[in-house]
Amino acid sequence: MYSREKQLTIRHDIFRWLDQKLDRGQYEYTREELSSYEYDGIRLPLLDRGRGIRNPATFSATLSIMTSLKSPYNDVLDTSTFVKYDYRSNGSSDNLKLKAALFGQDPLIYFEALRRGVYAAHYPVYVVADDPTAEVFTIAMDEALRFFGDPATMSVDQRRYAERTVKARLHQPAFRAKVMHAYSDACAICSLRHLELLDAAHIIADHEATGFASVTNGLALCKIHHAAYDRNLLGISPDYRVHIDNDLLDEVDGPMLRHGLQDMHGRALNLPHRKSELPSADALAIRFEQFAA
Template sequence: MENQQSQRIRSAVFDWLNSINYQYPDRVIPSSVLTNDCIINGERIILSGAQGIWKPRQLQYPISIKSVADSIYQDAQLDNNLIHYKYRGTDPNLYVNVGLRECMHQRIPLVYLHQVSKGKYLVEWPVFIVADDPKNLTFTVEANSNQISLSSEPNITEEPDEMQRRYATRQMIQRLHQGTFRERVLEAYREHCAICRLKHRQLLDAAHIIEDSKGGKPVVQNGLSLCKIHHAAFDNNIIGITPDYQIQVREDILQEIDGPMLKHGIQEMHGNKLILPRSANLKPKQEWLEERYEVFKKLNLELIIQI
C-alpha cells in the first residue's frame, strides 16, 4: 500500500490542481508552474520530470506521465478509446515501470501531461493505469470522470462503470487532440485574432478552414486564430476570406445599420488583409481557403442579386 504520507501529498497535489483550474480553464499549464508552484507543507512538489514517468522524491510512487504531441519518440499512442503508454526503456522491472504497475494494482490516481508546445502542457487528472502489457512494453491509461474531491479522502470510493470510464477516456483523447490543434494555431498567430488583432486567449478559438466533418485536417495550415465573434462570423459566412488572404464582409451585412460592434467589429474589416503567421509554412493553405471561399462567394452573389 502507498504509505499515508505519500497518500496525503498525492491528495494535496490533486487539490492544488483543482484550485488552479480556474486560471487555466483550457487546462493548458506552463511547465514552470508544474515544476515550481505546487508547494505542500512548505515543500515544493515537482509534477513534471525530464522523462515520461515521473516520481517526485517525496512520493512513494509516480505522480505523472508525460507524452509529447506528434513526437517521433512517442511515449503514448492515442487510439479512439484507449491510451497506450510506453514503459521507460525496455526493462519491465525498471523502478519507474514497477512504480507505475503498483499504481495500477492499488488504483492510485495520476496526472497526465500532454506537451502541446515548448513549455506548455495540456493537463488531465485523474487518470489511472488499467492494464499492463509487458510483451509490448506498454501500459493502458484510462480517464475517470470522478473528480478527486477536495476533501482529504485520497481514494475514490465510488467506481464509475466501464461505460462511463470509456466515455471519459474518449473525451479526454478528444480534448488532447483539439487542445493540441488550438494551442498550435494560437501560437502561430502569437495569440491574436487574425482579423481584428484581439489578444486575449480566453476570447480566441482555433477555427478550422475546412471543417473536421468535411475532412479538414487538424494542422496549423487548416486553422485560423479568431476571436469568438469573428469565428462565428466566419463559420456562418458573414465574413469570407479570399485565397490571397483578404477579408470580405457579406453584402447584406455591409449595408446594415446597427451599433458599434457591427460597424467597427465587422463592417470596417472589409477589404483588410488577414494577419498571418510569420512563418510561411504555417500560413493558411490557399487551396483550402479557396474551397471555403467558394461557398461564401456563392452565397454573397445570391444576396447581391436579391439586393
C-alpha cells in the same frame, strides 16, 4: 508517503490549478512554472528535470508523464487517443508506480512537449493497460476512454465509438497552443491581443471527415470573429482576405457592427511568420464556398 486520500486531493487541486490558468486563456506552460506548484505551502514540482516521469516520494502512484506522442494503435485509432509509454529502462520503482496508477486508476497528467521547455497539459489521463512482455504501458488520453480498458481487447464497435467520442476534445490543448503560438497570441482578423478573448478556431470543423487538428487547419480568432466565421457571417478567401456577408454590410447598428465587423471587409489576414504554419488554402477554399453560398 501521503495517504491515498490525500494524494487524490492533491491531484484534484493540481487539476484546478491548471484549470484556472486555462480559464485565463493560458495554453502552454514553462518548466519553471510547472515546478512552482505548491500544496499547503509545500512546493511540489509537476515534472522532473531531465526525466520523462514524475514520481514524488510522497506518492505511491505516478503523478505525471512527459513524452512525445506516439501510438501503437494508429492503424485503428486516432494516433493520440491511446499513447504507448515504454517501461523505464533503469527505473523499476517508476514502473511499479505506473502499475500502481493502473490498479488504482489514479488520474495523471500528460505533458506534451511543444518546444524546448514548453508544454501542453493533458489531464486527467489514465494508465489502462500493461504489457510486461513488450514492456509497455498504454495511456488513455481522455477520461471517457478508460472505461473501455485495454484497447487491444476492444471490439470494433467499441473502438469506433471511442475514436468518435474523444477525437474532438483530444487535440484541444496542443492545437490551441500551436495555433496561438503561430499567430503570436493575436486575432488573425482584428489583431486583438487578449488571450481570454481568443480561440483556436478550426477552418474545417474537427468532427468533419476532412477536419484535422493541425495548425494549418487553425486560425487564432477573437470570440466575435470566431462566432461570425462559424456562422458564415464572415468568410476568408484562400488569398487570405476577409469578407463580410453582404446583408451584414448593409445593416446599420452600433460600433461593434461598424468597427468590429463591417470595417474588417477586404482586410488582409494577419498570418503566421513560418510558412509551414500558414492556413491551408485548400481548407480555406472549402469553407469559403460555404460562406459564398
